[in-house]
Amino acid sequence: xxxxxxxxxxxxxxxxxxxxxxxxxxxxxxxxxxxxxxxxxxxxxxxxxxxxxxxxxxxxxxxxxxxxxxxxxxxxxxxxxxxxxxxxxxxxxxxxxxxxxxxxxxxxxxxxxxxxxxxxxxxxxxxxxxxxxxxxxxxxxxxxxxxxxxxxxxxx
Numbered sequence: 001x002x003x004x005x006x007x008x009x010x011x012x013x014x015x016x017x018x019x020x021x022x023x024x025x026x027x028x029x030x031x032x033x034x035x036x037x038x039x040x041x042x043x044x045x046x047x048x049x050x051x052x053x054x055x056x057x058x059x060x061x062x063x064x065x066x067x068x069x070x071x072x073x074x075x076x077x078x079x080x081x082x083x084x085x086x087x088x089x090x091x092x093x094x095x096x097x098x099x100x101x102x103x104x105x106x107x108x109x110x111x112x113x114x115x116x117x118x119x120x121x122x123x124x125x126x127x128x129x130x131x132x133x134x135x136x137x138x139x140x141x142x143x144x145x146x147x148x149x150x151x152x153x154x155x156x
Contacts, residue, residue, distance in 0.1 A: 003099055006031055010077040017041035026054035028078040030062035030071060038062025054078055055086035059093050070094045080107050083114040084121060
């Protein structure tokens with residue numbers, strides 16, 4: 001199958017699950033070597049989980065199916081440009097390429113905050129909508145030192 005076929009499947013998944021009232025208008029596929037290994041759709045409202053975006057649920061599905069936390073070499077197809085959370089999840093998973101249809105501006109035009117969150121990240125910490133307050137850095141140093149010395153750890 002080609003990229004357009006996978007994208008059409010992501011679009012169809014978004015429409016189907018949205019019409020089933022399972023969440024917002026977003027669908028995603030994880031593809032490895034021409035095979036779909038994970039599917040996801042927006043489940044935020046159906047599961048009361050603000051992290052249950054299409055990309056995250058697709059990544060979770062693919063990782064479960066592959067029995068691996070790494071999706072290195074896999075492609076992500078999603079019907080809208082990923083929000084910052086989903087983009088970060090794709091980086092953490094090792095996604096090779098992200099294919100998307102609509103832009104974050106398109107999502108903003110129908111009431112989704114993706115564009116606003118991207119803007120927040122470019123602001124200094126002191127000017128963000130959610131205050132960030134650092135506490136007890138020195139007390140945490142032993143935790144990171146212990147991790148650094150831990151034998152048999154799995155780096156990711």
